[in-house]
Amino acid sequence: MVTPINTAFLKMAKRAEKYDNKHLVSTFVDVGPLFTLLTNIDHQILYGRRGTGKTHALKYLGNEIKKNNDDIIIYADLRMIGSTGGIYNSNELSLSERATRLLVDTLTEIHDNLMQYAIEHEEFIDLSRFGSLLDEFAESITEVIVEGKTEKEIRKEEKQQYTNETGLEFTAKTDRIEGHLRSTDIHDRVENEEFRQTRYGIEKTRLHFGRVLKTLKKIMSVIKPKRLWIMLDEWSEIPTSLQPYLADLLRKTLFPLENITVKIAAIEQRSNFRLHTGEDGYIGIELGADTDNLNLDEFMVFDNDKDQAKNFFMRLIFRHVKSILSSEKNNIPDSPEKLINDAFTQKNTFDELVRAAEGVPRDGINILARAAQKANNKHITMDHIREAARNWYIRAKEKSVSSNPKALKLLRWIIDEVIKHRQARAFLIKRDENYYLIDYLFDARILHVVKKSISGRDEPGVRYKVYSIDYGCYVDLSNTSQYPKGLFSVDTEEGEKFVEVPENDYRSIRRAILDVDEFEYVTN
Template identity: 45%
Template sequence: MTSPINLAFMRIAKRAERQDDATLARTFVDFGAVLAALSSVDHSLIFGRRGTGKTHLLTVLRTAREKEGTVAVQLDMRNLGSTGGVYADPQIPVSQRATRLLIDVLAAIHGYLLEQALADDSRVDLGAAGKALDEFFDAHREVKVVGTTTVEVATVAENSFSAETRVGVTASLKSASIAADAKDTDAGKEAVSAKRTVIGQEIHRVNFGSVSSALRKIVESFPGGRLWLLIDEWSEVPLDLQPMLADLLRRAVLPIKGVTVKIAAIEQRSRFMIPDADAGNVGIEIGADVSAAVNLDDFMVFDNDEDKAVEFFRALVYAHTCAEMEEAKATVPANEAALISAAFTQANAFEEVVRACEGVPRDAINILSAAAQRANDSSISVGDVRAAAQNWYLGTKDAAVSAHHDAKRLLTWLIEKVIKERRAKAFLLEAGLRDSLVDFLYDERVLHVLRKGMSAKDQPGKRFIVYGIDYGCYVDLISTVRAPQGVLDLGDSASSDFSLTVPHTDLRSIRRCILDLPDFYGSVAESVPVGSAIG
């Protein structure tokens, strides 16, 4: 029979949107004073890969503002209109797709505010804000017909004629007379009619000035004159439309006194501005219009700060486990230490969970759930954690990478160059260099940023980013026939007890391990047949 603690581990929700606000507020664990930083009224961005807690953070921020009596709107960009349909349809001109997106965003804001007014008039007074809400609705619903116009004029003439003649004769003995009477009529009527025909297409348009004016009036009617706009899943918007949406915010929303905007996005899949020398920049300039307040990928990586990472994940796991065990009416461990002692065979088994998740809370919860299922009625061991990490990697990350041919080739090349030749688990890449394949592997959480601003031993003056290869990828490598025999002295690759050690990253030992991407692309070009294309 599965132990109550392991059952609780398996029941923890893997996504924040599947839990109610009260549970999210209770299970939230702050780190690095992130919540305090985001509570500032300044506009700011929240960067982080999938699973780092962006939605959880925004939800807690919204509920905190609502408890203060402030109106807060949280938008999930995945739920707007036709994100995967009309917005991304290349057959539709980008201007039309962008306009439809802007209309959907404004309609969502309008709908949320109207819903708040109907549900709680103490927060949004419909009597005070009603007229402004109507203006806001009209401002983003303007329609213009673009096409040709034809005017037709028709003249119709009508004529009628009638005649009547009467003749009378009278006679008598004394006299005779003749009387005649004639009458004729002639009538005419002319009618002129005109018809205007418009042949064209209805084009929706958004007037930024009208939107801004109406929204300003709405905000002024709120208690305290404040509105928080929290935009989640920004990176779900097609990349070519993101600057247009950002430009709407910059022109119509950001300048309004009393409005605070927070945007959660994946850095590698976001484009906030398009430089345009003629028309001016389109979009939001990071650092000028908004600040990049938080990057969740910079926190909680085990190799960065072991103590801080373990402390955070102990608190996180304890909060979630208590919530699940209380709901199941099971006995809750008295504190974090009691939970770790009861659930794991030894302290370093939990530390292995922290290492395996590479600083991503959702990965930690999934690995912990799989390890608990493997352990069943027993305490979780290091072997359970490593097996769970390997399965999580193969089932999610490796599957995504395998579907991208060039990214798979780069990962294979990294394993050869970094693990086999350099005998390391991490490497350096010069800061400022952007590569789509590296970004893809990072976005899929196969590569992780361990440190920024690192210097290399042989290249003074340059700064590098330290990337580490995913823990699950490494475990999969050393536990299969693909293991680099004789390189890391890892023993029998077929061993099933997972007694092998996944090495810690020694930053001093990798200062010569600089990744040479031109070398990779050169090797790929040599292996591609003539007439084929790379990428």
């Protein structure tokens, strides 16, 4: 029979949207100054790869703000708004038409939420005044004009056929000869006309931003002194070609209003907030100027701060288990430390789970659930963690990368070059060098950014980014002589040394640098 703790591990949901607000509040774990930064009233973009906790953070933030300040919260999952059937990705519609629908759908979502708020709080909202303003708002968001030049092409086809045949026929009979004059006249006329209208030039989307902004300003004057918090989740699910248009809408209609705050959850490698339209012009948001940016990956990477990462995962697991066991009226461990002692054979086993998670909560929860399934009615062992991590890597990560043959080939080259030949877990790439496939592997959670900037004294002024390779890539080498000796090697006064926690500056880092161009040369 599976132990109650292992049962709780198996029941931990993997996605925040599966939880109700009560569970989200009870299981949220702050890390460093993250929540303090999120409560800032400035507009922010919260970056993070899949599974890092963006949705959980936004929903917890909304609940806490509503509870403490009684402000208005609008949470919108951008996968669910507006038109269905993949219309935003449709090739049958022009870019401007798809962008227009996205803008209207987003504003309509805001309108509907404000209407719902007014109905639920009619005791202090003047519905007659507020309702008329919402009607005005609804009218303004429909005034979207798609501008594009067109050319007309007319095809005309005419066919004529004319035949005239004349002949004399004679027929001989016994008593006489008969003659007949035959004449045939055929005249056919066929005329086809085809009319086709084709768009050309640069498609333009023009929204009456001025009227939308003015109407929203009136609405916010009624709501004041309350603040409206708009939280847009799953930004990166919007086609990248449309994202700058939605960003421009936010910048011109919501950002200027003093009592509106916008928070956006996005995946950095799948986001496109700005589109240049000329030498000085652009559509969208200027990152850093219009918004502050936070990155969840920077808060929870194991090799950056081991103690912080272990403390985070210990509290995260404890709060989930506590919530599950309390609802089932089972005995609950007194503390996070007691839970770890009761669930794992030794503390090092839990440390290995944290390392395997690579700073991604959803990956950690999935590995833990698979390890608990293997353990059944026993404590979770080191072998359970390693087997679960290997299985999760093969099923969830390597399998997704296999759809991109070149990315898979690069991954295998990196594993061979870094793990096999250098016996390291990480490598360095120049900060100013961008490689699509490296970003692809990072987005797939197979590569992880450990540190954004380090340098070597042998190359003054040149900065490098440190990427670590996922635990699942080398877990099979555990307890063998081929297991990585450290994060990466550097040259010191005493000779070559392996680094575990990267610093900002080294004597020489040439041994750790990976030349991705060499992969391109070898494979071409």
